[in-house]
Every structure is written in C-alpha cells, then in structure tokens.
Amino acid sequence: MRLTINSPFDAHLHLREGDMLKTTTRFATRMFAGAVVMPNLSKPIDTFEAMERYKAQIQELSRDFEPIVALFLNEKTEEEIKRHGDRAFTVKLYPRGVTTNSAGGAVSLDEYGALFGLMEERGDALLVHGETDGEVLLREGEFAPIYERLAKTYPKLKIVMEHISTEVLANLLDRHKNLYATITLHHLLFTLDDLLGGRLNPHLFCKPIVKTAADRAALRRLAFSAHEKTMFGSDSAPHYRGCKERAGAAAGVFSAPVLLPELTRLFMEHSSAGCLRRFVGQNAKRIYNLNLPHKTVTIEDAPQTVENECDGVVPMLFGKRLAYRVAAD
C-alpha cells in the first residue's frame, strides 16, 4: 500500500528556536509543504519584523516549505496590522498563562474589539487557544460561551478553535458559520488513560490535556469524515527530555516524527483513508486560501521503530513499532 498526498499541511505547529529549530524544521520539511507556525517563543513573535525574521530563519533550514507565522496577539497587534495592511495575517490568541510562554497573553477580550473588527473587515484569521483558568477537565468546555460570543459579535471573522479536545467544542463547530477547528493526532489517538491510567507518561502531557473516550470519539467523528471546517494541526510541541522527565514537567507532545505514518494507519483502520487528504491539507488550503509549494509525500506500509530520542527530545510513541513510514523520495 502506498498513499500519496499532495502538499500536506500542518495547521498548528511549534518550531521553537535555537538549536531545536533545526530538528523541528527537518521533520516539518520532510512531511509537509507548509504549516501555521506558532509565535510563543521565549520572546513572543508580536511584530511584523519579528515574524519576517523568524520566517526567513525557518526557510533557510527548510525546503519547499511555506511557514505561515502567526502573530502573538497583544496590545501591539492592531498597529502592526494597520502598518502592513497589504498582508494577510493569522493572529494567535493565548489567554494569559494557559500554556508555554503565554505570560504575555490576553487578559480580557473586550479590549480587543477594534482589532477583531479590523481583522473581520480584512479577512484575517483569529486562532485561539480556548481554555479558561478553570478546573483542568472543564476549562475547554468553559471557553465555549466565549467562542460563541466572539462568533456572534464578529460574524465574518474567521475564528479557529485550536487543538480542540472535548465533545463540547466538537459540537459547537456547526453552530456558527465562522467557527473552524484544528485537531491534533494525539487527541485522536489518546485519552487520559494513556497519560496516567497505568503508569504516568510525561511525554503525553500537553495542554489541553487528552480527555475521555467520549471526547476522543467526538473528535474522531469530525476527523474521519474530514469535516469541511476541520484541519489537521499537529500541535507538535517539543521540550528537551530534562524538561519532561522531572517534577514540574512542561506541557507539550513532540509528535512531528510520526505524524503522517500514524495518521495514515489511524485513517486506514477506520476506513477513512479517502478523507485523509482533505483533513491534512485540502481543507486548510480552502479555509486559509493557501498557495503552497508543490510537494508530494508518499506513505507506505513498511514498518519502522520510532527513535527513543531525537536531538535530545523524546518523541511521541518512542520505541514503538509503526506500521507505516514516509517513503524515500
């Protein structure tokens, strides 16, 4: 079996910075023709210049790869968009403190009314990490009314609910025309039981955390039908081993090395291979009006064993044998 995907796209990716950027771009360039790249670096990417600089860094290390670097939403964003008005922007909203490097995130959405109105007019996209500061199992569901208010107040604003992990948000998707969603591989594969039902696996610890079997089933229904408002977004988010295997481990799953092989297996096993291309690229190209470099990636059913460590980072499914792999060019 060989499955060929034209210009696969990852709609939510962390490439990080420094030495780690070399590792992450290597995997990204091997499997994808582009990605929406997250701006939560140690110094968040919150200006046009920083965005261009980061994009150039990524392009220098990658090949046939289009990085759509999102702007970190803060008090500078409105001015930046006005100053570079001819560009399309994706803007990432982090509620303050909910995940890695989000200390400078938004406290209240009310102060951003003018920005959202401007983005709505222009056709920019607002990408949202939708969690409150509530109880860990409830904080995504508690964000639903905030999504609804945004969707109603700015009915033409393209709002992307990032890495949805609950049935609550899966069910919200069709209630507002301007709501979209990204879904990760790990939320399609795992539940809390995989994280801590037996022994504790810090390499599956992420935000939003993996949830119940019912939540996973709701996400699977969307993904396996390649629901037209969903996009694959890996949220691959590496941290070095020492930051994961410790007291106070950082949140993030490094899924980059296994994405397309495992997506292929999963979709094959659920008789949904016909929907895979829409889920990992075609939907995103339509939703974001993307013009991606031509890149053909072939997945073949030949086994591989996942490395225990990639440049100091422990990948998801480390040491496990996978049924599929990316075929050599």
Add this chain to the structure above:
Amino acid sequence: MRLTINSPFDAHLHLREGDMLKTTTRFATRMFAGAVVMPNLSKPIDTFEAMERYKAQIQELSRDFEPIVALFLNEKTEEEIKRHGDRAFTVKLYPRGVTTNSAGGAVSLDEYGALFGLMEERGDALLVHGETDGEVLLREGEFAPIYERLAKTYPKLKIVMEHISTEVLANLLDRHKNLYATITLHHLLFTLDDLLGGRLNPHLFCKPIVKTAADRAALRRLAFSAHEKTMFGSDSAPHYRGCKERAGAAAGVFSAPVLLPELTRLFMEHSSAGCLRRFVGQNAKRIYNLNLPHKTVTIEDAPQTVENECDGVVPMLFGKRLAYRVAAD
C-alpha cells in the same frame, strides 16, 4: 498553638522493604502509634509466617509502634486464616493489576465467597482497593456496585473502602452499615489541577488519582466532621526519585514526612481541629478494636521547610514551607 494527639493511627500505610523500610519506619514511628501496613511487597505478604516476619522487621526498626500487617488476599488466604484461627486478621483485596505489585491480585470475587463468609463469622476486616479496569476517572465509581453487593451479601463483614477519592463512594458510606472508609491527606488537599493543571507533578501521581474539586469537597465533608465510619489512612507510598521522574512513572505519593503537620493545618483552617483526634486515631481504634501503645504526639505552629529528598525519595510538598511541625519530645 500546640495540639496533642494520643496514639495517632495511620489506617493505610506502605512501609516497603529493604533499605526503604528504614526510612519509612523512621517517619511512621515519629508520628504514629501504629498503622495498618500494606502487604504488596515485591513478594506479597500472603502467609501468616511472612506477616509475622515482616512485623518483626518493622518492630525492630520502630519504637512504640504497632504494625497491623494486612494479608494479601489470594487463593492461600482461607487456609491461612483457618490455620491461625485465634488471630484477628485484616485482609487486603487488590483487583489484579490496579496498582503497585498487584499482579497476583484477585480476578473475580465470586471465588472468595467461602473466605468472606469465614471472615464475617470471625469479625475480620476486608480492606479493598476499589477500582475496576475502566476509564481512569470512572473506575472508582464503577466499583460502587461491587461494594454494595459485598456489603449486602456479607452484612456482618467489616468492609473498608480504602483511600476513597470520589463523591460516589463518599455518598455510599452511609448506605450500608458495614461499609467503612479510609481517606488520605493528598486526596483532601489536591485535585487533578495540582497534578497536571499547570506543569505536571509526578510526585502527586497516585492510584486512585486525585480527582475533581467536587470529589475533594465530598471527602472533606466526611473528614472534617470525623464521620464515625472514616479513618485517616495516608496511603504514603514511596518510590525512589528515578522511578517517578521518568517516562512510565510509578504511582504513589510519599506523604509520610508531612502528615500530621499538614493535617493539623488543614483541619485548623477549616475550623475542624476538634475532629482531628477522632479522624487520626480514635475512629480506627473503635472500628478495629485496637490496643495501641501509648504515644503522645504534639504538633506546634512553628514553620518548617520540607526536604527536597529523603533517602532518595521526593516527599509530597518537597521544598514547601509548612506552618506546623511535630514538636520535639
């Protein structure tokens, strides 16, 4: 403020074996006049002789401390009880595979009918780790019907629901006369948010896992009123640092170094200091008909900082400043 407790008792304690036994008995003997000691060693304590040997080991390392070693329930238990019929026994039931060293635990309760009938006649106590192999958040609640069936089938058997962690079991306590419960300090203090709501703390990872705020509130209602069918049982369960700060971390919280100081603070803060003595000893003495050595432990409001490591084990609340401490003799 000084609070004196006569012969405090820990109704659920892991003392482990080998070098670790020295560490655990040091803390136990400092704070308690006795404990129900769990039998899930690398070779489970499942005979009278093994029990006596383990008890002697503990007594050699402790002082004024009565270890009630529970028998690990398996196919040998009935014969052992018959052979040593003059002794009172506590028997610990582990469903197979639910926690540390439980691979030899029970598969089906139906095969133990004769044993439970015998224990009922004799007045022995059945201590139960009540979790199914279901989803991690539901497995304790799913055990409720099993508790109910046991309680109805053997109406005079003293059944102790160990380390209860959910509102479901808290609400079950008063529905059957012969159901009792132990409650840990960590389930009174923490929820899933403390384990993984921010960063991930493997030192709060345990079975049953800490749950929601509503679950904790239900346990607090029982403990802070020293409900007559509840007993404090720490379930202090040390693992060396290397077994906790890794991929595939072992379950267990080492709370032994902080138990009485933190219980005192918690009960004081909830205006329940008057109930503390019943919760940490008097209830257990009545329920188990204990005859404990005389030991007076005084807690005083003088700050202390919890060690980062005790003989290779990271204690609960490591590095934290506590308001109370055990006063010197």
